[in-house]
Amino acid sequence: MSTTDGTLTLSSNEEFKVQSDLTWATAVYMKMRPEDAAFAEDIKCALLAIVQRQTIQQTAADIDKLMEISHGVALARGWYKNADGTPKPERNVGEQLLLMVSEIIEGFEGWRKNLPDDKLPHYPMITVELADLLHRLFDFAGYHKLQLGRAFIEKAIYNAMREDHSLTHRASEHGKKA
Numbered sequence: 001m002s003t004t005d006g007t008l009t010l011s012s013n014e015e016f017k018v019q020s021d022l023t024w025a026t027a028v029y030m031k032m033r034p035e036d037a038a039f040a041e042d043i044k045c046a047l048l049a050i051v052q053r054q055t056i057q058q059t060a061a062d063i064d065k066l067m068e069i070s071h072g073v074a075l076a077r078g079w080y081k082n083a084d085g086t087p088k089p090e091r092n093v094g095e096q097l098l099l100m101v102s103e104i105i106e107g108f109e110g111w112r113k114n115l116p117d118d119k120l121p122h123y124p125m126i127t128v129e130l131a132d133l134l135h136r137l138f139d140f141a142g143y144h145k146l147q148l149g150r151a152f153i154e155k156a157i158y159n160a161m162r163e164d165h166s167l168t169h170r171a172s173e174h175g176k177k178a
């Protein structure tokens, strides 16, 4: 893939993969909003920026790989075992979700006080706490075998096209202000 003059140029193999991804992405959108056939072409435009960097399906697979990393580390460090080494019957979902919130709060404190991180002081604390958040999120998704990669991409498609996120709708009386 090259972008020497700002124009996307693909090899024949890449062209085939891009077309395959766009067909899949369009089908995803049409499944959600079958009445909006006229938007199908717009989807291709909205997704082209993503495709220029990396193919859509590869991105979904990469997210699943992050789940393997974070959940693998959590398993290896015994977070799914009791202190005596016996397996825990089941993780508490509420506890797992709240631990994600705790990372955001820690990050906010770092941001508020402009602190370096105490474990990795070459990074700002906000950066490392958000990395912690991602590890907890990917661990959670790995443990519960969520289809996070594909869902992430499908939601990006949905968000790119949803009417209630348009500037016109947001400017209306009951439009989202944030």
Ligand SMILES: [Mg+2]
Pocket (backbone or CB within 6 Å): 103, 106, 128, 129, 132
């Ligand atoms: Mg933390």
